[in-house]
Amino acid sequence: MKIEDLKNRNIGQQNYITVQEDNYPKTNAEVFKQVVKRSLKGELFxxxxxxFKIMKDALFKGQMHTVQYPAEKLPIGPRYRAVHKLLALLESGENRCIGCGLCEKICISNCIRMDTKIDENSRKEVLEYTINMGRCIFCGYCAEVCPELAIVHGSEYENASEQRAQFGLKEDFLTPLDKLHLQKEYEGFGSVSSDADEKIKKTPLQY
Structure with a gap:
């Protein structure tokens, strides 16, 4: 095929087949006649x-394909990026966040705000940590860059609200102390890789 043939926009027009060009009903009588004709052919039945077969299976055989939301929910993949969670240390119950500010700096939608201070032990303490869910695009950069795995993406995706002020409270992200024993190490987006120990051994840093 030549280049001139490729530039021709009508190169394949001779292969087109026009279906029912002049067979459309034009009057109400012709429309009624077409409906009756198709019904007698058995297309409707x-x-x-x-x-009726699908309805019978759903009613009498328990093969219901409809999910009864919100009583029933479909499983979510481990790498699904939903509402953030701030994890705590299992030993002490303290927040894992060290206030480094990397998540705030890398956030491309500029929705993370952090306020810190130096405590009596000369350690950085996080006073306020908020995420504006109205601006967040759930890219996952904050979870990926966190050196302590303090912030991760959880599986809670029902974050609708009528007020913008309800889209960024730190208490909503923190793991409650009474449920700390139920916390599991995160295996989704931003989690530690399986060969993390080997990588740490190769680094010249002192821990």
Whole structure:
């Protein structure tokens, strides 16, 4: 095929087939006649047969394909990026966040705000940590860059609200102390890789 043929936009027009060009009904009588004709052919009853078969399986055989939300929910993959969670240390119950500010700096939607201070032990303490869910695009950069795995993406995706002020409270992200024993190490987006120990051994840093 030549380059001139490729530039020709009508190169394949001779292969087109026009379907029912002049067979559309033009009057109400012709429309009624077409409906009756198609019904007597069995097209309507063929579709109803499939519908009644699925309805019978759902009612009498328990093969219901509809998810009864919110009582029933479909499982979510481990790498799904939903509402953030701030994890705590299992030993002491303290927040894992060390206030480094990397998540705030890398956030491309500029929705993370952090306020810190130096405590009596000369350690950085996080006073306020908020994420504006109205601006967040759930890219996952904050979870990926966190050196302590303090912030991760959880599985809670029902974050609708009528007020913008309800889109960024730190208490909503923290793991409650009474449920700390139920916390599991995160295996989703931003988690430690399986060969993390080997990588740490190769680094010249002192821990």
């Amino acid at each position: 063929t579709g109803l047969k499939i519908t």
